Amino acid sequence: MGIPASLGHDLKLPVIAAPMFLVSGPDLVVGCCNAGVIGTFPSLNQRTTEGYCEWLNEIRARLGPDAAAFGVNHIVHPTNARLKADLAVTIEHKVPLVITSLGANADIVEAVHSYGGVIFHDVTTARHARSATKTGVDGLILVANGAGGHGGAVNPFALYNEVRQFFDGTIILSGCLSTGGDVATARMLGADFAYMGTRFITTDESLASAEYKEMIIRSVAADITYTPAVSGMLANFMTASLIAHNVDPHQNSVHQPNIGDEAKAWKTIWSAGQGVGTVHDVLSVRDLVARLRSQHDEAVATFFSTSRE
Numbered sequence: 001m002g003i004p005a006s007l008g009h010d011l012k013l014p015v016i017a018a019p020m021f022l023v024s025g026p027d028l029v030v031g032c033c034n035a036g037v038i039g040t041f042p043s044l045n046q047r048t049t050e051g052y053c054e055w056l057n058e059i060r061a062r063l064g065p066d067a068a069a070f071g072v073n074h075i076v077h078p079t080n081a082r083l084k085a086d087l088a089v090t091i092e093h094k095v096p097l098v099i100t101s102l103g104a105n106a107d108i109v110e111a112v113h114s115y116g117g118v119i120f121h122d123v124t125t126a127r128h129a130r131s132a133t134k135t136g137v138d139g140l141i142l143v144a145n146g147a148g149g150h151g152g153a154v155n156p157f158a159l160y161n162e163v164r165q166f167f168d169g170t171i172i173l174s175g176c177l178s179t180g181g182d183v184a185t186a187r188m189l190g191a192d193f194a195y196m197g198t199r200f201i202t203t204d205e206s207l208a209s210a211e212y213k214e215m216i217i218r219s220v221a222a223d224i225t226y227t228p229a230v231s232g233m234l235a236n237f238m239t240a241s242l243i244a245h246n247v248d249p250h251q252n253s254v255h256q257p258n259i260g261d262e263a264k265a266w267k268t269i270w271s272a273g274q275g276v277g278t279v280h281d282v283l284s285v286r287d288l289v290a291r292l293r294s295q296h297d298e299a300v301a302t303f304f305s306t307s308r309e
């Protein structure tokens with residue numbers, strides 16, 4: 001299927017800046033879209049549904065005439081008490097791209113399609129991918145091993161190749177994609193979009209603190225721990241951040257850090273993917289996208305020049 005027509009306009013590189021809890025806000029979304037890649041955020045990054053609605057108004061007002069599309073992430077899970085109200089706002093505002101996590105739901109797919117929106121669902125296994133296809137989603141985000149947040153455990157080649165055998169919709173590859181060369185590689189594999197989280201944390205526009213950004217710059221893949229200790233679900237965190245909050249990086253059981261609810265845990269214990277080893281600076285989204293584009297074009301040119309020899 002490739003890139004849905006409604007998302008292809010003014011797209012300068014097939015990249016989606018992934019939604020990140022407590023990291024993505026209007027500045028990051030607007031920066032991405034105005035630079036020509038798709039910007040997204042979790043609706044829960046605003047404390048209330050009214051606040052979420054205000055962010056949508058702000059984003060629309062700040063998008064330039066040549067901006068790429070933007071998207072919103074909803075957590076489809078019984079613990080998300082805001083889901084119904086936030087979805088109503090998404091539908092009312094006709095958000096161009098909706099990304100669902102945890103639960104794929106045919107009613108939500110139908111509601112998004114009813115106003116002409118596109119809906120992608122994120123999965124970490126081929127089994128979940130197969131059941132999501134039954135809901136009619138337009139695309140599947142394959143969250144492979146090493147990805148920031150609740151990353152998967154499956155190798156990206158294995159996951160992509162398995163899912164492609166039964167799904168011909170849009171495929172978005174996620175996990176450790178940090179450079180323009182990585183974007184080119186994802187496309188070469190057959191993915192329609194690269195989904196990049198960690199690389200966008202160290203931008204001027206992200207909501208992450210300076211200390212969080214510095215820790216990412218200092219880290220390499222070996223500094224990332226995949227653990228259920230923080231929230232009960234396996235996720236990737238920077239080991240130094242776990243240790244700083246007395247969470248043993250080697251324990252496999254759920255640790256109950258004395259810091260209240262999960263939202264608070266994610267605020268103090270910092271997540272990042274194994275792609276940190278190629279993140280060396282803090283820069284504006286505009287400069288990052290320009291760099292990704294030139295790295296991408298160089299990788300493609302090098303591939304074609306060497307493959308003809």
Ligand SMILES: Cc1cc2nc3c(=O)[nH]c(=O)nc-3n(C[C@H](O)[C@H](O)[C@H](O)COP(=O)(O)O)c2cc1C
Nearest residue numbers: 018019020021101147148149175176196197198273
């Ligand atoms: C700090 C952080 C917060 C995240 N929060 C969310 C979230 O709220 N919803 C979601 O669907 N994915 C979330 N993710 C996962 C990303 O959307 C994306 O799948 C992942 O970052 C891609 O891997 P990468 O970080 O290696 O590029 C988060 C990732 C990070 C690093």
